[in-house]
Every structure is written in structure tokens, then in C-alpha cells.
Amino acid sequence: MEINLISDTVTKPSHEMLQQMFRARVGDDVYKQDPSVNELEEAVAGLFGKEAGLFFPSGTMANQTAIKLHTQPGDELICDKWAHVYNYEGGGAAFNSGVSCRLIDGDRGMITAQQVRDAINPPDFYHSPLTSLVCIENTTNKGGGACYDLQTLRDIKEVCTQNNLKYHLDGARLWNALVAKRQHPRQFGELFDTVSICFSKGLGAPVGSVLVGSKADMNRALRIRKVLGGGMRQAGYLAAAGMYALQHNVGRLEEDHRRAKQLGQLLSQLPWVKSVEPVETNILIFSVRDGYSEAAVIEKLKQKSIFISSMGQGKLRIVTHLDYKEVMHQYVVETLSRFTL
Known part of the structure; x- marks a missing residue:
């Protein structure tokens, strides 16, 4: 039994999800004639209170389309x-949109309204790039699955409105935040111009993200998706997996969060662990003490058929997910309890 805790992207479709994929009604989505894709796009847009949605093969393409949509070279x-x-998007902002990034030193991947305000270039100072977009990630990947407080996002929105900036949410793991913080998708739809929502992480679908926004923006996004090579034909088989995930796999994210928190509590008591970052959702980041090797931890766990990943600088990452069952969890708990270096 191999236990893969490297990422929540490693999940495979369940039997029930596969059955829904097999039964999908399909057409040619390039002509917008795939009923399953249209159904998913409308459902997600409706959840977020947006006018329209557009299905993408990846969250990266959805994010890159949003950046292109809201900026000029x-x-x-x-x-x-x-x-x-x-x-983690291959320098796509520069390659696809000719856009540079003003990086903010936030807290666990989260930034504040004041930091955004301080980072805006004066619009009449033509020597510097024109600031046009703010991108937020919720939950934060490298930040260990941290969730933004809604008031912080509202405060940033106010700064965007005051400075005529567009506002995009990378919601690759937004479902985790919604469950953990007892929030509703419409609360995010009200704030952001565009939101990209992924189905191939915590929700367990094999492929797919949906970008939501205004009808005008999604019409323009359709052209950008085409240029990026994202037009697919009978994509309804994939959209059906996303619809199944939406209907059946959102509420159970609480189980992933519970297991991640339990592992975090256990690790914090082990002598070779230096620190464990706060665990809010399904991502757990911890550091080893000086003198210990992260590579050695990975290798010894691998020998026990437990696979985790390194983030460098002594940090290790565990991600719980749909395919990480309770019997596996108990095995990991027992293994870590006896684990020595």
C-alpha cells in the first residue's frame, strides 16, 4: 500500500465519478455545443453569482487567461x-501577457490592503510599469493552505476600486477555504472581477478548472483560451467529472482538514521536528531541526511507503486528499509516532 501525500493532485476518479463521465452527454465545445460543459459552466457561475463561466483544462491556463484579460503588455x-x-506558472505572466510582477512579502502567502496600496505605482509616472491588477491566492499553496479573512479581501477590493485596478482570485483550493471558514461562493463572486476554480485537487476530478466573470469578460476569455490552445472538443467527459465533484466531494473536505490537523499536532511533539506551521485546511508544512536532513526524512518515510515532498530550506510538505483513506491515516499516525532519524 503506497500512501501518496505529495499533493492533492494525485487523486484518481472514483468508480462513481467514472460512471458519470461514461454517461456524459457530449458535443463539440469549440462550437459551445457540449451540453455537459455548458451545464458545469452555468452551475459554477451561478454558485459565485457571476454571469458566465468558461471551462479550462488547467488552473494555470485559467489564471493566465485572467491576467491577459485584465492587463496590457x-x-x-x-x-x-x-x-x-x-x-509555478512558468513565467506565463511575462510570456503570455508581457506583464511584470510586483511581489509583496506577505504572511503565509497572504497580503494586506495597506501592502497593496503601498505597491501601486503612480499612474502618471510613465517611467514605471502601470499597475493594473491584483492577484490573490486562496488558500495559499506555499503558505500551507492558509485562508484569507473576508474582511481583508474586502479591504483590498476597496483599494482596487479607488485605484482602478482589476481583482483576480486564484481559487485553486478555494473549496477548502469555503468549507474551513464556512463561507459561500457568492461572497467571493461579489468581490472579484474573475475567479478561477479548480476541480482536480481537493474535489478529486482528473482535469479541469472554471473561470467565472462577466459575460463580456468570458467572451473575451474564450478568444484568449483559443490562442493558448485550450479549445477542446468532447470535453463533456471531463466536465461531467467536475459536476460529480461539485455534487458529492465538497462537504467531505472536512475529513482532509481533520487528518491534516491531527498530523500537525503529532509532528509538533516529535523531537526531530523544529516547527509546524498553522494547519487550517489540507496542507501541512513543517521544518526539521538543525542537524537533521529533510532528504533523510523523505527517504525513511518512502521506505515505509509514505511519500511526502520537500519545499527546500528544511521545509517538508504533507497534503491530505480524497484518496487518503482513514486506514492509511492510522498507518501514517502510527508510523510517525515511532519514527526516528
């Missing part, structure tokens, strides 16, 4: 220094 976007749009 030479502009600058504001984001946290750990943001996915900067660290």
Missing part, C-alpha cells in the same frame, strides 16, 4: 511573493 500585477501565478 508593459503593465504590472501585484501578488504575494509565494503566489502560484508567479512561482
